Amino acid sequence: MRTLVFASIMLATTGAAQGINQVTLKYDDGSGVSGELIAFENDVFRIQASVGLIAIPAQDVSCIGSACPEETVLEVPSAPVRLTALDGAFSVSGNLIDFVDNEYVLATDIGEVRIDATLATCDGDGCVVPQPPLSRxxxxxxxxxxxxxxxxxxxxxxxxxxxxxxxxxxxxxxxxxxxxxxxx
The missing domain is CATH 2.30.30 (SH3 type barrels.)
Structure with missing residues (x-):
């Protein structure tokens, strides 16, 4: 079941990434929006997100993904990791941005990807060892x-x-x- 969930995450992520312009725009507070970069003009991103076409001023966000304009790319410390499903069927690589709520948050060529740490093994210098949840x-x-x-x-x-x-x-x-x- 865990592998199925990981596979679903990977399929959803790779399915969304079929457009080579897939990006995630990330605000300073950690929130963000993902979608296909349609245009970047006059320091404004226009992306096709799940809620429709939206425009976001570049000064408000950093960009994650290979389609990002160079001057807007999120500065990520070099912490490359590879997450692999427990059965080895799927894997994803990127730079570790954060580890929060037992999830790896990666900057990848297709934008930000979040993977539950219990569904994958992590290889690389940026890996974080998940802590078992404390008894409540x-x-x-x-x-x-x-x-x-x-x-x-x-x-x-x-x-x-x-x-x-x-x-x-x-x-x-x-x-x-x-x-x-x-x-x-």
Whole structure:
């Protein structure tokens, strides 16, 4: 199943890349948009994205992909990697931009590609070793009161815990002791 998902990602990525002008325009906050570069005139990108034809000023973004105008290319530190599906059926190469939420984010000739680290092996100097997720299980205690569940988040001085058959509950963190790997 994991290989099927990786294969789907690769097919979707390579399918989108059939146009040699495939690029990703990346904003400073990490968000971006991918599509086919139609034109670059007067410092404005015109790309055909999934939402239609859009125009984006060049000063707002960096460009990833072989079709990018040279002066707009995202400066990526040399961190080349090759990600290969667990069964070896598919692979993709590029420079590692980021590793976030257990996903490799690569700058490739076809734009930005994101691959779940659990679906691939990584080869190259830029590889990051994925960390196993921490258990979210916690036990909150206050005297004789015990609450067991999965810590969802901390919010305004309260633990938000998902408790079986109750759903999410809010507990004042100042009056409960927290035990478990997910405790702050």
């Amino acid at each position: 299980d916690v036990t909150l205690t206050n005297g004789a009161t015990t609450i067991e569940g999965k810590l969802v988040r901390m919010e305004n001085g309260a633990y938000i815990v998902n408790v079986d058959q109750l759903g999410e509950i809010r507990v004042d963190a100042s009056i409960f002791d927290c035990d478990g790997d997910a405790c702050p």
